[in-house]
Amino acid sequence: MMRIEELDTPAVVVLLDRLKRNIERVQRLIAGQGIANRPHIKTHKIPAIARMQLDAGAQGLTCQKLSEAEVFIDAGICDDYLLTYNIIGERKTDRLMQLAARVKRLAVVADNDIVLTGLSQAGVRHGSDVPVLVECDTGFGRNGVQSPEAALDLARLAVKLPRIRFEGLMVFPNTAPRTQDFFVRALALFRDAGIALPVVSGGGTPALNRLADFPMMTEHRAGTYVYNDVMMVHSGVASWEDCALQVRATVVSRPSPDRAVLDCGSKVLTSDQYYVEHYGRLAHYPGAHISALSEEHAIVDLTQSAARPKIGEVVDVIPNHCCSVSNMNDEIHGVRDGLVEITWPVAARGKVR
Ligand SMILES: Cc1ncc(COP(=O)(O)O)c(C=O)c1O
Structure with a gap:
């Protein structure tokens, strides 16, 4: 595995x-x-x-x-x-x-x-x-x-x-x-x-x-x-520990002390905000949030985060709206104890008619 x-x-x-x-x-x-x-x-x-x-x-x-x-x-x-x-x-x-x-x-x-x-x-x-x-x-x-x-x-x-x-x-x-x-x-x-x-x-x-x-x-x-997501935590119906879906992304740049850039942009996360601020949170960096997105870049604001990820590190993003993440990605990996047990094609992805 x-x-x-x-x-x-x-x-x-x-x-x-x-x-x-x-x-x-x-x-x-x-x-x-x-x-x-x-x-x-x-x-x-x-x-x-x-x-x-x-x-x-x-x-x-x-x-x-x-x-x-x-x-x-x-x-x-x-x-x-x-x-x-x-x-x-x-x-x-x-x-x-x-x-x-x-x-x-x-x-x-x-x-x-x-x-x-x-x-x-x-x-x-x-x-x-x-x-x-x-x-x-x-x-x-x-x-x-x-x-x-x-x-x-x-x-x-x-x-x-x-x-x-x-x-x-x-x-x-x-x-x-x-x-x-x-x-x-x-x-x-x-x-x-x-x-x-x-x-x-x-x-x-x-x-x-x-x-x-x-x-x-x-x-x-x-x-x-x-799956739950930032919106559900915000609405009080779920905690961060209930968020089952996460996007693993690599820190590709640290242009300034307060900024990290991830290799997942709106093509992966969507730019949905609905009723929450920002575009997603970093699971293991409390206070770090995605402040802006372009298609292939997620800009992480680290001003509120004491810990800071390094270039090349892989971080886990909890998206604002998990449903639209499903719609953007071909496959989802089921993980337990650090092992990829299964990879599911997102079979009804893009089914809009
Ligand atoms: C008609 C309808 N029913 C149920 C749901 C499920 O709602 P939720 O995603 O808040 O669980 C949705 C979500 O968009 C919906 O549009």
């Missing part, structure tokens, strides 16, 4: 003991609420890791894009999927129906009548029902109907349209108190209208600490928790 030091840099590694611990901890948390765990594969994009999540007790998987679902369904690891994306146009809805025919359940979301009507027409063309959840926006400002009343209106249409099987509601991410307020009102409206909600699907890793605040959910979709 190869030693970790033998990996050429930049290299993305996953600490397997942490990965396993993260998967088991979150499975326990979600099962402890008596709801289903439906992890989102967007973080790892690797069927073997999804297999670990399913073996730990996950009920099914979540994918964002059809092409991601294709990779996972080809891998044959699971037959219960939720696709959390509006699927538009016959080219895509035909692919959806072909995929759906290969598994027990492939549910999809919709947040408007055009998507819903297209799904219904696809169901009629292919002679099978399409399970649908109505996506709700409870403050994130992305897709989703804007009010419980709009959710009910769309659900009424879903119930009427041929070949649509209305299953319930979906939201991302669960936030307090807006998601609760929205769903408490929605549940009352649906009850009064006599429309059942067998599935209420919530999501997000930061919400894992507060699952009990969302008693209306029947399932939870978390993704980032498998």
Whole structure:
């Protein structure tokens, strides 16, 4: 077996003991609420890791894009999927129906009548029902109907349209108190209208600490928790010791006492910042952070770090956003006790359609 030091840099590694611990901890948390765990594969994009999540007790998987679902369904690891994306146009809805025919359940979301009507027409063309959840926006400002009343209106249409099987509601991410307020009102409206909600699907890793605040959910979709990253530490749901994914990078220059330059730039880490400062931390140099990125260079600010890496040294970077690191790299090395146990191709990397 190869030693970790033998990996050429930049290299993305996953600490397997942490990965396993993260998967088991979150499975326990979600099962402890008596709801289903439906992890989102967007973080790892690797069927073997999804297999670990399913073996730990996950009920099914979540994918964002059809092409991601294709990779996972080809891998044959699971037959219960939720696709959390509006699927538009016959080219895509035909692919959806072909995929759906290969598994027990492939549910999809919709947040408007055009998507819903297209799904219904696809169901009629292919002679099978399409399970649908109505996506709700409870403050994130992305897709989703804007009010419980709009959710009910769309659900009424879903119930009427041929070949649509209305299953319930979906939201991302669960936030307090807006998601609760929205769903408490929605549940009352649906009850009064006599429309059942067998599935209420919530999501997000930061919400894992507060699952009990969302008693209306029947399932939870978390993704980032498998690896964790600077954002998750910042949001208080993970510690640095929970960060399983790290980028090994070589210090290629020390142009000044306060600056180091690494051989991983935005091509490896992405320039995602989201709600955290800087572009990543150095695991073994507290206070050191990546202050700027160009495509092949990461600039490390060492002003707050007592210890300073030398030219030629290999350091471990904890990225801001591990999901997009997966999308940037062909392979990920699973490491335990300093040995590279396995190298996984990131099978659903770049699957954007
Ligand atoms: C629709 C949806 N569900 C679930 C998740 C998983 O969220 P997290 O990565 O915070 O665990 C995401 C992440 O982007 C998402 O877009």
